[in-house]
Amino acid sequence: MTFEPILPWAIVLLPLLGFAVNGATAFLAPERKEIPTLVGPGVLALAFVLAVLNFVRMLGADLHDPVILPYWSWMPVGALQIDVALQFDQLSMLMALIVTGVGSLIHVFSIGYMREDPGYARYFAYLNLFVFFMLVLVLAANFPLMFVGWEGVGLCSYLLIGFWFKDREKADAGKKAFIVNRIGDFGFLVAMFLIFANLGTLDFVSVFRAAPAAFTYGGTVVTAITLFLFLGATGKSAQIPLYVWLPDAMAGPTPVSALIHAATMVTAGVYLVARAGVLFALAPLSSTVVAGVGAATALLAATIAVAQYDIKKVLAYSTVSQLGYMFIGVGLGAYAAGIFHLMTHAFFKALLFLGSGAVIHAMHEAFHHTHSDWDPQDMRNMGGLRHYMKITWITMWIATLAIAGVWPFAGFFSKDEIIWQAAARAVGPYAGWVQAIWVVAMAAAMLTAFYMTRLMVMTFHGENRLGAEERKHLHEVPRVMTVPLLVLAVLSVVGGWVNVPHAVGDLPLLGWIPHSEWLHEWLHPVTAAADRVIEEHLGAFRDAAPLGGGASFWAVASFLLAVAIILLTARAYRGVTIRPAVESAPPTGLRGVLYNKWYVDEIYDAAVVRPIIAASRGLWRWVDQGLIDGLLVNGAARLFGRLGLVGARLQSGQINAYAFAIAVGVLILLGFVVL
Amino acid sequence: MVTESLILSAILFSIGVLGVVIRRNAIILFMCIELMLNAVNLAFVAFSRAVGIEGQVFVFFVMTVAAAEAAVGLAIIISIFRHTETVDIKNFNLLRW
Numbered sequence: 115m116t117f118e119p120i121l122p123w124a125i126v127l128l129p130l131l132g133f134a135v136n137g138a139t140a141f142l143a144p145e146r147k148e149i150p151t152l153v154g155p156g157v158l159a160l161a162f163v164l165a166v167l168n169f170v171r172m173l174g175a176d177l178h179d180p181v182i183l184p185y186w187s188w189m190p191v192g193a194l195q196i197d198v199a200l201q202f203d204q205l206s207m208l209m210a211l212i213v214t215g216v217g218s219l220i221h222v223f224s225i226g227y228m229r230e231d232p233g234y235a236r237y238f239a240y241l242n243l244f245v246f247f248m249l250v251l252v253l254a255a256n257f258p259l260m261f262v263g264w265e266g267v268g269l270c271s272y273l274l275i276g277f278w279f280k281d282r283e284k285a286d287a288g289k290k291a292f293i294v295n296r297i298g299d300f301g302f303l304v305a306m307f308l309i310f311a312n313l314g315t316l317d318f319v320s321v322f323r324a325a326p327a328a329f330t331y332g333g334t335v336v337t338a339i340t341l342f343l344f345l346g347a348t349g350k351s352a353q354i355p356l357y358v359w360l361p362d363a364m365a366g367p368t369p370v371s372a373l374i375h376a377a378t379m380v381t382a383g384v385y386l387v388a389r390a391g392v393l394f395a396l397a398p399l400s401s402t403v404v405a406g407v408g409a410a411t412a413l414l415a416a417t418i419a420v421a422q423y424d425i426k427k428v429l430a431y432s433t434v435s436q437l438g439y440m441f442i443g444v445g446l447g448a449y450a451a452g453i454f455h456l457m458t459h460a461f462f463k464a465l466l467f468l469g470s471g472a473v474i475h476a477m478h479e480a481f482h483h484t485h486s487d488w489d490p491q492d493m494r495n496m497g498g499l500r501h502y503m504k505i506t507w508i509t510m511w512i513a514t515l516a517i518a519g520v521w522p523f524a525g526f527f528s529k530d531e532i533i534w535q536a537a538a539r540a541v542g543p544y545a546g547w548v549q550a551i552w553v554v555a556m557a558a559a560m561l562t563a564f565y566m567t568r569l570m571v572m573t574f575h576g577e578n579r580l581g582a583e584e585r586k587h588l589h590e591v592p593r594v595m596t597v598p599l600l601v602l603a604v605l606s607v608v609g610g611w612v613n614v615p616h617a618v619g620d621l622p623l624l625g626w627i628p629h630s631e632w633l634h635e636w637l638h639p640v641t642a643a644a645d646r647v648i649e650e651h652l653g654a655f656r657d658a659a660p661l662g663g664g665a666s667f668w669a670v671a672s673f674l675l676a677v678a679i680i681l682l683t684a685r686a687y688r689g690v691t692i693r694p695a696v697e698s699a700p701p702t703g704l705r706g707v708l709y710n711k712w713y714v715d716e717i718y719d720a721a722v723v724r725p726i727i728a729a730s731r732g733l734w735r736w737v738d739q740g741l742i743d744g745l746l747v748n749g750a751a752r753l754f755g756r757l758g759l760v761g762a763r764l765q766s767g768q769i770n771a772y773a774f775a776i777a778v779g780v781l782i783l784l785g786f787v788v789l
Numbered sequence: 790m791v792t793e794s795l796i797l798s799a800i801l802f803s804i805g806v807l808g809v810v811i812r813r814n815a816i817i818l819f820m821c822i823e824l825m826l827n828a829v830n831l832a833f834v835a836f837s838r839a840v841g842i843e844g845q846v847f848v849f850f851v852m853t854v855a856a857a858e859a860a861v862g863l864a865i866i867i868s869i870f871r872h873t874e875t876v877d878i879k880n881f882n883l884l885r886w
Binding site for chain 2: 773
């Protein structure tokens with residue numbers, strides 16, 4: 115049976131329609147909150163239903179080649195033929211499901227979170243626009259159309275980070291995100307030019323079909339293309355060296371952080387690498403760079419996360435770290451594993467962010483009642499919130515267990531698979547590096563368990579550190595916010611069960627969740643070409659980790675390790691008295707270095723930002739004002755002014771002089787005529 | 790005979806030019822211009838002896854134009870004199886840059 119999509123264009127256009135309606139409301143009647151409340155989440159829910167319908171159809175169909183739906187010709191320029199076309203295959207279908215599904219839940223949560231905000235309609239307009247561009251990104255059938263989505267989500271990210279643009283700091287955070295992303299976009303563009311120059315097409319299907327024959331394995335061109343693509347990915351997906359914008363992006367409303375800066379947009383880079391898997395498989399050096407950068411980012415961000423006090427900052431660095439894991443997966447050539455972690459991460463990280471949003475919402479209301487100026491996001495001001503917010507507390511623990519890699523929660527399966535792939539794929543010319551990546555990934559996993567437990571203990575356990583008056587106003591958030599939490603909590607538990615490896619599914623105790631490598635099989639038509647290239651050149655993988663031990667051993671070991679770290683951390687924090695932020699001294703020593711994020715922002719400021727500003731000022735003062743304005747423009751005018759003055763002296767007004775000039779002129783003319 | 794007449798004409802013309810260049814009195818200037826015109830008339834007459842009657846026709850035209858010019862010119866000078874109490878052209882330099 116062949117796959118025929120149902121109203122595929124509507125999935126993409128519904129959010130755009132929502133943007134139009136909400137945008138018009140924001141301009142014409144911003145106080146009409148019922149319109150965005152209905153339209154904003156409504157179009158998303160409809161898009162999700164359509165996506166599910168198509169997904170079910172695709173399940174029933176035996177789909178090997180992607181379905182391309184061209185709508186109109188966009189850039190017919192000689193050899194360059196670019197259509198506006200959507201591509202439906204297993205990978206883009208899965209991404210569309212995640213985007214619309216998690217997106218719907220976050221839209222619903224936003225109704226409660228943004229209820230009091232005067233920019234309510236504007237908020238939903240931006241959010242709908244974001245989903246539209248995100249769907250363009252994942253459903254595009256060629257690189258340029260994907261780039262449209264790529265740029266569009268960047269724009270919406272900028273608009274939503276700076277949503278409260280009257281606050282200078284928040285507006286600056288938006289600008290930082292946009293500018294840092296531009297650096298990555300440059301890489302994406304160069305990669306596109308290189309692909310076109312070498313293959314003469316930019317359609318995914320044609321490029322990936324032609325690539326294995328056109329490029330030599332490990333050749334310079336394909337390595338350059340993939341490295342430039344990865345530069346684009348580091349910008350969008352917040353990897354070293356371009357990760358610095360994501361923690362600052364927390365200035366936006368918390369549901370935005372959940373949707374854009376955790377679940378969907380930041381995973382675009384992972385999607386790009388997985389989509390271009392054939393190219394990366396042909397460039398082992400680039401692949402190792404991807405995995406290495408991912409591992410370094412995972413560890414660096416995790417170390418920063420352990421010393422942050424702002425609840426959203428911890429989650430932001432946690433996101434950077436988890437994105438690092440996804441890049442380890444796709445960098446190693448385990449594209450399905452990377453996408454698997456992308457999916458489970460979308461569930462539990464969206465849940466964590468929405469949970470933190472609920473906490474911030476409750477804290478903000480409590481402080482609002484007493485006009486306190488304490489920071490509602492600082493975990494030192496929280497503590498003991500589990501007595502006031504039971505649902506938030508339980509659901510966030512579920513997400514914490516999931517991200518820490520505790521069986522049977524979703525994160526265990528996806529993270530363990532990536533770590534195991536790093537052990538198994540330590541073959542070929544870069545085996546040594548891959549082994550190092552495995553060690554780093556293990557270390558970062560332990561740090562994850564630690565900083566997440568720290569977050570939970572500081573927020574929900576111990577003594578409540580609010581004043582007595584504030585405490586009276588602490589209460590659970592309304593149902594419109596808790597229901598999305600509950601749904602995401604269920605997904606955070608069962609989300610990993612779609613892809614249980616033999617190594618776990620066949621074990622005695624852990625085996626009651628049956629082995630099913632459904633996701634791998636589902637994505638197989640997409641990843642097959644890349645897998646073939648890897649198999650051809652690297653051969654068989656190892657069946658034991660560098661330190662010995664097989665897949666089952668390390669799965670159980672990492673599970674037990676995660677549990678042990680969670681228990682030890684919780685125990686260690688029992689004896690610690692935490693003081694509210696206003697009474698605490700700034701952290702010193704190593705903790706201070708980590709709290710200040712290894713001073714990376716300061717280093718970038720000194721090494722990049724200041725030189726650029728100084729050079730720009732030099733160009734402005736000397737080249738633009740001095741050379742161009744001064745010498746060329748004004749200089750030319752002044753030169754002819756001076757020359758004119760010389761000529762003007764002849765106009766003396768004396769008739770004698772004129773007569774003399776005429777006489778001399780006549781004599782000269784006569785001289786010419788006669789002689 | 791023609792040659793001598795032309796030499797005389799050239800001398801008169803040169804005196805006229807010289808007068809216009811070096812004198813300051815507007816009346817004198819005017820007379821010098823008349824002198825130049827009449828030097829040209831003399832040349833026309835001299836040529837008409839050798840070439841034909843057309844030169845003399847031109848002389849009449851020149852005399853007519855000179856008469857008209859004298860009327861307009863003198864009127865301007867009188868008008869200026871009423872205004873500035875002088876006919877020294879050194880003072881008439883409104884049209885400088």
